[in-house]
Amino acid sequence: MADLPDNSEEGAAKKVDVPSTTRRLSTVRILILVLLLSLAVRLALAPVIMNRNDRRNFIGASHKALRYGVASIYEKQRDYEPKRTVRLPYPPVLVYVYAAVGLAYDRLFDPSFKDVGEYLKLPFDSLALSYLIKLPIFLFELVLASVIFLFVRRRHGERRALACAALYCLNPVVIYDGALWAQPDAIHSAFLALSVVFLIEKRPLLCMCFLALAVLSKPQAMMAAPLIVIFLLATHTVRESLKAILAAVVTGAIVFIPFLIQSASAISDMAQTMARRDTYVSGNAHNFWWLVSSVGGLDPKMDDSTVALAGISYSALSVAILVALYAVVAIVLVKKSYPLTAEPFAYVCLLVFVFAVRMHENHGLQILPLLALTGLTLKRQGVIFGGLTATILANMLLHSPEVMGESSDRLVFVAGIVNSMLTIGILGYWSWTMFGQSRSSAGETGLATATPVDEAS
Numbered sequence: 001m002a003d004l005p006d007n008s009e010e011g012a013a014k015k016v017d018v019p020s021t022t023r024r025l026s027t028v029r030i031l032i033l034v035l036l037l038s039l040a041v042r043l044a045l046a047p048v049i050m051n052r053n054d055r056r057n058f059i060g061a062s063h064k065a066l067r068y069g070v071a072s073i074y075e076k077q078r079d080y081e082p083k084r085t086v087r088l089p090y091p092p093v094l095v096y097v098y099a100a101v102g103l104a105y106d107r108l109f110d111p112s113f114k115d116v117g118e119y120l121k122l123p124f125d126s127l128a129l130s131y132l133i134k135l136p137i138f139l140f141e142l143v144l145a146s147v148i149f150l151f152v153r154r155r156h157g158e159r160r161a162l163a164c165a166a167l168y169c170l171n172p173v174v175i176y177d178g179a180l181w182a183q184p185d186a187i188h189s190a191f192l193a194l195s196v197v198f199l200i201e202k203r204p205l206l207c208m209c210f211l212a213l214a215v216l217s218k219p220q221a222m223m224a225a226p227l228i229v230i231f232l233l234a235t236h237t238v239r240e241s242l243k244a245i246l247a248a249v250v251t252g253a254i255v256f257i258p259f260l261i262q263s264a265s266a267i268s269d270m271a272q273t274m275a276r277r278d279t280y281v282s283g284n285a286h287n288f289w290w291l292v293s294s295v296g297g298l299d300p301k302m303d304d305s306t307v308a309l310a311g312i313s314y315s316a317l318s319v320a321i322l323v324a325l326y327a328v329v330a331i332v333l334v335k336k337s338y339p340l341t342a343e344p345f346a347y348v349c350l351l352v353f354v355f356a357v358r359m360h361e362n363h364g365l366q367i368l369p370l371l372a373l374t375g376l377t378l379k380r381q382g383v384i385f386g387g388l389t390a391t392i393l394a395n396m397l398l399h400s401p402e403v404m405g406e407s408s409d410r411l412v413f414v415a416g417i418v419n420s421m422l423t424i425g426i427l428g429y430w431s432w433t434m435f436g437q438s439r440s441s442a443g444e445t446g447l448a449t450a451t452p453v454d455e456a457s
Contacts, residue, residue: 027158031149031165035142038169042138045179046131050402055182058133059126060086060119061095062102067114070095071262074269081119089277091270092255093217094184101132130182137178140186144193145169148372151197156375164372167385173393177362181396188217189366192224193373196342199228204236204244212248216255219274220363223352224345224370227330231344234334278358279304281314284399285359286391289314291420294413304357318357325351332435342373343381347430350388354427361395364388364423380433387426394419 049055064072064086073088073095088095106113109128116122123129145165153161168174177183191214198207211228214221233241259266282290282300293300304315312320326348333344346367353364367388376382397403398412398419 027162031146031162034162034166035145035169038145038175039138039142041170041175042134042141042179043131045175046134047127048180049125049130050400051181051183055133056122056124057087058098058101058182059122059124059129061088061098062105062129062133063113063116063122064119065095065099066102066106067116069262070099071259071266071269074266074273075263080117084120086119087277089274090184090218091216091274092259093213094187095259097136097184097187098133101129101136105129105132134179134182137182137184137186140184140190141169141174141178144186144190144369147190147193147197148369151373152375156377160375160377164375167376168369168372171368171389173365173389173396174368176393176396177365181362181400183362183365185218185220185362185365188214188221189369191217192221192345192366193342193369195228196224196345196370196373199231199235200340200342202235204232204240205247207232208244208248209251212251213255216252220349220366223349223356223366226326227333227345227348230330230334231340235340278360279315281306281357283358283360284395285353285361285363286395286398286416286420286423287354287356287359288420288424289318289355289357289359290416291424294417294420315357318355321355322352325355342370343434346370346374347434350427350430354424361399362392364392368392380430384426384430387422391419391423391426395423 061073064077064080068077068080070092073086076085088098102113105126105128109126110123113123145168148168149161149165151161152164174186177185191210195207195210195214198204198210207228211221211225215225229245232244236244256267259270263269280301281293281304284290284300290300293302302314304318305313308314308317329348329351333347349367349370350364353359353367368385371381371385371388374381376385394415398415404412
């Protein structure tokens, strides 16, 4: 007897919920095309030289690590740096990246590169070096886009996953940051996103290993690190949590071993280098401190040890505000953010960006991939993603001499104030829509026990 068609509800659900192999392959092909297109755009822009000071430091770090060893990044070599010091206030992971760049350039393009005896005599305008210092960034951006696609696809379907991946890898501010400014934000952002993914997937060991790599790539990962650890402790047993924390410690030890072999003081040297670099109230970041200092007729780049009020420095005041706000937000999120999504971690990154001193124009970039991991299923998530794309890009453009040219300081001043207010406004909107229970039902705030998909079904 021939098999009868399955007209049951279960059979219908399978037809609706399980994508066909053909459709799946088609979506993957489109993703590959999107990634190739984004890579082509980046490669076309790679020869453009912008953000010259940081670029010189990246090239200098590539050479210095090759010539003197990785730990030398945190030490001054007097004969090598008689007038200008290589300033790379980054943890070890990025030092390894730039050391690999220097080795590749020396082996493939200029065998005399390692023998250059003085920092200022390096080939800063080399086209090959322009590509080499940016290629690792491009690789991590593509990997991060793929992570977004794979994670979102499992939860919200292929079309939304493809859209979120494309919104990240073709995002103008992401391209501007990596392909033009050569900023390595994609590297720590990728590790941070993977840490959040594995936390949500209840794989604590991998979560903490990737968190360690994120923090040891760029200090901005610390924006979300406390909340990740809090959620880890709240959602896992003591035994699981301790094993995960031990895994993070082991990961960190492995990263530091080559540095410690070369110099026993490498960790303290690194901490001092990072602590002394760019001690501004605002390093051109359009946040709360930029707004307050600019409106008050002060220079946002004044030292953060400057007294703000009642004998309290800007740095101390910033720490006090952040600790108080972060603690309150963490308590609320841990109690109500179930099922867990990436949104709380994106939110606290913006909270820190707005109220921390020493922020720079691009320090909010890690928010975008974290938001993309949500699938942008809620209206506010899409609005915030678009709004932050615009404000971060405006922040970077306004402080790009190559773009602004001879524009008056007054224009940058006024536009910076407006952009600061918009950024703070986005944080306010996000806070209200996520925590404002009186405005809407718990489900609409995203802090309910049901996901938007559950509500719609």
